[in-house]
Amino acid sequence: MKMPMRLLMLASLCAACWTSGVSANPPGAGAKVPGDFGPPHGEPIHAELTSPPQVPPPIHRNYPAKVIVELEVREVEKEISEGVSYTFWTFGGTVPGSFIRVRQGDTVEFHLKNYPDNKMPHNIDLHGVTGPGGGAASSFTAPGHESQFTFKALNQGIYVYHCATAPVGMHVANGMYGLMLVEPPEGMKAVDHEYYVMQGDFYTVGKYREHGHQDFDMQRAIDEKPTYVLFNGSEGALVGEHALKAKVGQTVRLFVGNGGPNLVSSFHVIGEIFDRVRYEGGVHEQENVQTTLIPAGGAAIVEFHLDVPGSYVMVDHSIFRAFNKGALAVLKAEGPENKSIYSGKEVDSVYLGDKAASPAPVAEARAAEASGTLTKEQQIKAGEARFTGTCSVCHQANGQGLPNVFPPLAGSDFLMADKRRAIGIVLNGLTGPVTVNGNGFNSVMPPMSQLNDDELANILTFVRNSWGNSGDAVSAAEVQELRASTKRPEGAAH
Amino acid sequence: MKRRTAGLAALALMALAAAAAAADTQDNPYLPVDGADFRSALSPSGTGAGTGTGTGTGTVHVAGFLLQRHPVTNAEFLAFVARHPEWRRGAAAPLLADADYLGHWQAPDALGPAAPPRQPATRVSWFAAEAYCEAQGARLPAWHEWELAAAASRTVRDARADPAWRQQILDWYARPAGQPLPAVESSAPDVYGLYDLHGLVWEWVLDANSLMGSDEAQKFCGGGALSVSQKENFAVLMRVAMLSSLRARDTGHALGFRCARDLAEPPQ
Numbered sequence: 064m065k066m067p068m069r070l071l072m073l074a075s076l077c078a079a080c081w082t083s084g085v086s087a088n089p090p091g092a093g094a095k096v097p098g099d100f101g102p103p104h105g106e107p108i109h110a111e112l113t114s115p116p117q118v119p120p121p122i123h124r125n126y127p128a129k130v131i132v133e134l135e136v137r138e139v140e141k142e143i144s145e146g147v148s149y150t151f152w153t154f155g156g157t158v159p160g161s162f163i164r165v166r167q168g169d170t171v172e173f174h175l176k177n178y179p180d181n182k183m184p185h186n187i188d189l190h191g192v193t194g195p196g197g198g199a200a201s202s203f204t205a206p207g208h209e210s211q212f213t214f215k216a217l218n219q220g221i222y223v224y225h226c227a228t229a230p231v232g233m234h235v236a237n238g239m240y241g242l243m244l245v246e247p248p249e250g251m252k253a254v255d256h257e258y259y260v261m262q263g264d265f266y267t268v269g270k271y272r273e274h275g276h277q278d279f280d281m282q283r284a285i286d287e288k289p290t291y292v293l294f295n296g297s298e299g300a301l302v303g304e305h306a307l308k309a310k311v312g313q314t315v316r317l318f319v320g321n322g323g324p325n326l327v328s329s330f331h332v333i334g335e336i337f338d339r340v341r342y343e344g345g346v347h348e349q350e351n352v353q354t355t356l357i358p359a360g361g362a363a364i365v366e367f368h369l370d371v372p373g374s375y376v377m378v379d380h381s382i383f384r385a386f387n388k389g390a391l392a393v394l395k396a397e398g399p400e401n402k403s404i405y406s407g408k409e410v411d412s413v414y415l416g417d418k419a420a421s422p423a424p425v426a427e428a429r430a431a432e433a434s435g436t437l438t439k440e441q442q443i444k445a446g447e448a449r450f451t452g453t454c455s456v457c458h459q460a461n462g463q464g465l466p467n468v469f470p471p472l473a474g475s476d477f478l479m480a481d482k483r484r485a486i487g488i489v490l491n492g493l494t495g496p497v498t499v500n501g502n503g504f505n506s507v508m509p510p511m512s513q514l515n516d517d518e519l520a521n522i523l524t525f526v527r528n529s530w531g532n533s534g535d536a537v538s539a540a541e542v543q544e545l546r547a548s549t550k551r552p553e554g555a556a557h
Numbered sequence: 558m559k560r561r562t563a564g565l566a567a568l569a570l571m572a573l574a575a576a577a578a579a580a581d582t583q584d585n586p587y588l589p590v591d592g593a594d595f596r597s598a599l600s601p602s603g604t605g606a607g608t609g610t611g612t613g614t615g616t617v618h619v620a621g622f623l624l625q626r627h628p629v630t631n632a633e634f635l636a637f638v639a640r641h642p643e644w645r646r647g648a649a650a651p652l653l654a655d656a657d658y659l660g661h662w663q664a665p666d667a668l669g670p671a672a673p674p675r676q677p678a679t680r681v682s683w684f685a686a687e688a689y690c691e692a693q694g695a696r697l698p699a700w701h702e703w704e705l706a707a708a709a710s711r712t713v714r715d716a717r718a719d720p721a722w723r724q725q726i727l728d729w730y731a732r733p734a735g736q737p738l739p740a741v742e743s744s745a746p747d748v749y750g751l752y753d754l755h756g757l758v759w760e761w762v763l764d765a766n767s768l769m770g771s772d773e774a775q776k777f778c779g780g781g782a783l784s785v786s787q788k789e790n791f792a793v794l795m796r797v798a799m800l801s802s803l804r805a806r807d808t809g810h811a812l813g814f815r816c817a818r819d820l821a822e823p824p825q
Binding site for chain 1: 724
């Protein structure tokens with residue numbers, strides 16, 4: 064909320080009754096402003112900042128304090144997707160930036176440090192600050208310098224902060240955003256887990272999952288055509304061993320932000336209904352929400368109780384972003400089944416896509432390939448990881464397919480008869496009648512050309528050596544040769 | 558075009574110093590950049606000390622000038638410091654250079670392993686850079702001069718509309734920071750024969766401090782660069798943003814400079 068001070072003072076004249084009963088304004092403190100509980104008490108407190116997905120502990124304080132926040136800007140190269148690196152600009156070394164938690168009425172002394180090896184000047188616009196620019200002009204900082212400014216956290220709520228240095232879009236697109244929670248004076252209701260999740264869209268010169276270091280693509284950003292849409296700045300940030308964790312019977316509170324720069328998020332958790340949503344980060348609650356809209360530069364607080372164990376997949380329900388641009392995260396709930404609520408069928412295999420399996424074998428295979436020591440066994444393991452979720456959705460995890468709909472791969476005469484044809488089908492898709500093991504199928508397989516040569520080689524090596532099949536390895540070079548010599552519709556996916 | 562220092566005595570001193578510095582300039586000669594009516598990313602009123610004259614149409618006239626072929630190197634700056642001990646690290650007044658001034662040099666009069674001789678001189682304040690140039694009978698280029706020169710590609714004088722050229726510049730910003738700087742003239746020269754206007758270091762300009770008045774700092778924040786007329790030219794915006802974040806005593810790990818001269822002045 065950024066109300067010019069003059070307006071705010073006017074408002075306070077006729078709205079003094081807004082101030083909470085907790086107000087501790089000493090005499091002579093001047094005109095009352097809603098949310099201003101007077102000067103800070105006690106010793107200054109150094110705010111504990113946390114990296115996502117962690118949230119600092121609740122405050123439990125009954126007086127306004129002076130809180131010192133020290134945030135360091137770091138320009139870092141990190142993985143945006145498996146095998147793909149990107150130069151992120153960050154608040155605190157992570158995307159999103161460090162989580163800041165203060166209490167309404169606190170006086171916040173903010174220190175923004177720009178690490179000396181950084182290339183860029185940076186600043187910070189905190190949406191929770193009342194004052195022109197939200198601190199941006201006061202915090203404009205060259206590399207190797209530090210800025211300080213002070214504000215009073217007048218309004219409770221969950222607020223986005225972001226860099227606002229020109230070109231603003233590029234700074235935000237590179238990951239310069241995070242959340243600040245201003246707790247109400249009485250604190251928030253206790254829950255079992257609090258987590259920090261923030262969506263952002265990313266624009267790279269190379270295609271989705273194209274390996275190597277990828278540079279920022281300004282034109283794609285202007286066109287609002289992201290290569291990646293991600294939770295917490297990386298495809299792997301909140302899946303596999305990094306999935307959020309909770310137990311059946313517990314209540315989870317998510318602070319969900321959207322840094323943008325461009326897209327609005329339709330935030331949804333598959334298999335859950337939000338019991339409560341403080342939509343737009345405001346003070347009002349909505350109940351029983353399936354999907355909540357989070358604007359770019361906005362945030363929400365969602366809470367839900369876990370009744371059934373399993374993997375709950377968070378998505379941007381603009382669903383191509385989830386399955387084709389990376390907007391997937393997982394919350395794993397452990398505990399006893401409750402078949403009266405849900406039969407217990409695992410959701411992972413359908414919804415998780417290829418994120419269900421550990422990416423470790425894929426990374427191992429890539430390293431081995433780079434060093435020229437790739438074995439067929441490594442290829443099979445890496446291929447299995449990619450097969451799960453991508454191919455298994457139709458051909459099934461056991462390779463049996465579905466009778467009359469999806470042909471089997473297990474013991475398949477059609478698959479094993481012609482290696483080159485098999486590569487071509489995965490690359491370019493297949494439409495029309497085929498006969499597999501004596502049974503006719505007439506269906507459509509979309510091209511899987513969005514997968515890289517080595518991924519396709521590994522998948523084919525896996526299927527040609529599983530479930531009773533036995534064949535030689537498929538090399539990335541063979542896939543590359545076919546890719547170069549055949550045509551396919553671009554951008555085809557699952 | 559107006560010099561900041563004036564007076565006959567100063568001129569005489571500068572002539573002497575210029576002769577002494579001639580050795581440096583042989584390796585880093587001043588090359589001509591033709592004058593032009595130039596569409597600047599900054600509105601003419603946005604700059605104070607710039608040499609550009611506003612025409613009221615967003616275009617500025619920049620007179621022809623001379624610009625050094627590459628950013629001043631550590632070796633060149635070492636030679637300057639040797640002749641001007643008042644600009645050694647530790648000797649320069651804190652008002653004129655911050656605590657990190659030449660901080661990567663092994664000693665106030667020695668470069669050492671962290672400052673290779675052909676690497677651009679960095680961690681130099683505006684005051685020190687301007688003093689270096691004045692010792693050569695030169696000055697820092699004004700923003701509009703630097704912008705005009707930096708608009709060139711290998712083949713044309715104004716490549717700013719070329720998306721590939723722009724992306725090349727943006728790629729430098731996208732590359733991780735904190736790695737040792739390459740030597741000057743490691744990449745190809747532009748159409749003027751100038752090197753490294755992009756892709757190596759930030760460079761001081763004469764009017765860095767007046768690119769935006771203090772009340773105009775807002776224009777780079779929040780609402781975002783409202784005064785900047787070519788919003789798609791982010792590459793230029795980055796320069797302006799960087800320069801306007803600095804005070805004249807500040808130094809930076811990737812902040813260097815090169816010198817300019819008026820065309821009218823006879824070079825030596």
